[in-house]
Amino acid sequence: MAGVTKSQVFIGDTTLRDGEQTAGVVFTVKEKISIARQLDAMGVHELECGIPAMGEEERDSIRALVALGLSARLITWNRAVVPDIEASIACGVEAVDISLSVSDIMIEHKINKSRDFVKEQLKRALCFAKQNGLYVCVGGEDASRADSDFLIELMQIAQTNGADRFRFCDTLGILDPFAMFEKVGRLRAAVPGLDIEVHTHNDLGLATANALAGVRGGASYISTTVNGLGERAGNAALEEVVMALKVACGIDVGIDTRRFQSVSRLVGRASNREVPPWKAVVGERVFSHESGLHADGVLKDPKNYEGFTPEEVGLKRHIVAGKHSGTNGIVESYRQIGIPISREEAQELMDKVRSTAQRIKGPLAPMDLVKLHKRRGVSLAA
Structure with a gap:
């Protein structure tokens, strides 16, 4: 992304909201607290930490996060109404997202109001928040289905009344990257002085x-969650966004990616949604190689088949013995369990490895490899 630098892209995480x-x-x-500490330690810039209007228990948890004194900015989610913002102030946070329904379908069929009502609601809530010295993100719920001219009008009102950024929400996850680029680009051109955040869902x-398309269109903030956790099909995954920016776009946002595996497992356990082994970037087996050509290529030089190293995201490489294994892969599979064999021995074992994988419908476990090796020794002695 030509012209976009590290300092111009900020990562917000909304796992806790x-x-x-x-x-x-x-x-x-x-x-x-554990999740927030890990995200802060890895350098995530902002944590959306809850909804104070939910009640005292939620407010207590937010106060506990505020008391940690994290480097990341803590921001709360609020409806664009004064009581919600007052509840946030009572928690001790210094930043709020004030959310408005901005598409005609939601204005008419969810809140049963008008565009004029939404504009006045924005002015009242925003002015109250700024009078209390808060950093304010104006959240445009369902912005992806809203009229662009109306969004521009709301952004202009927001800028005039001191808002710090506007959150463009693809609430239903219905956009494609080309539409996202065009929509954000139009907003960026129309209101150049107001930062834009993209909040995307994965439906x-x-x-x-x-x-990423939002950043290319001019957004400077991205909203993410660990493992892509979120309503329905989830949100943009923190680990995917950061690594995609780094590898595909050449943008390093300053986050310690080596901590991804740890925070991913933590959130997986806490949410009772364990991380699938094939999950992009953080899955336990995304650096596993079985196919003969691939395993051979990786063993010669990992760059042949890996766009980034497993160590960059806190993982390890695995060479798997299975139906598609080649000679070098079998040698490496045995080396991994402490049994050195030659290429000639691997060639002799290859048919047994493949037939065993076919029978068990999967890769061979270390004990399977040990048994095959022992049987081979017995057959040679005979």
């Missing part, structure tokens, strides 16, 4: 791609 809104997910205060599997 939108992530916990996943149906059936509840974090304890202890879990929230079509495009959340990460749409987040």
Whole structure:
């Protein structure tokens, strides 16, 4: 992305807010503190940490996070109404997102109001927040289905009244990256003085791609969650967005990616949604190689088949013995369990390895390899 630098892209994480809104997910205060500390330690710039208007228990958990004195900015989610903002102020946070329904379908069929009502609602809530010295992100719920001219009008009102940024929400996850680029680009051109954040959902599997397209269109903030946790199909995954920016776009946002594996497992356990082994970037087996050509290529030089190293994201490489293994892969599989064999021995074992994998419908475990090696020794002695 020509012209975009590290200092111009900021990562916000909403695992503790939108992530916990996943149906059936509840974090304890202890879990929230652990997640927040890990995200802060790895350098995430902002943490959306809850919804104060939910009640005193939620406010207590937010106060506990504020008391940690993290480097990351803590921001809360609020409806664009004064009582919600007052609840946030009572928690001790210094930044708020004030959310408005901005598409005509939601204005008419969710809040049963008019565009004029939304504009006045924005002015009242925003002015109150700024009078209290808060950093304010104006959240445009369902912005992806809203009229662009109306969004521009709202952004102009927001800028005039002191807002710090505007959150463009693809609430239903319905955009493709080309539409995201065009929509954000138009808003950026129309209101150049107001930062834009993209908040993308994964209903079509495009959340990460749409987040990157938003940056290409001119957004400077990206909203993410660990493991892509979130309502319905989830949000843009923190680990995917950061690595995609780094590897595909040449943008290093200053986050310690070596901590991804640790925070991913933590959130997986806390949410009772364990990380699939094939999950992009952080899955335990995404650096596994079985196919003869691939395993041979990786063993000669990992760059042949890996766009980034497993160590960059806290993982390890695995050479798997299975149906598609070649000679070098079998040699390496035995080396991994402490049994050195020659290429000639691997060639002799290859048929047995492949037939065993076919029979068990999967890769060979270390004990399977040991048994085959022992049987081979017996057959040679005979």
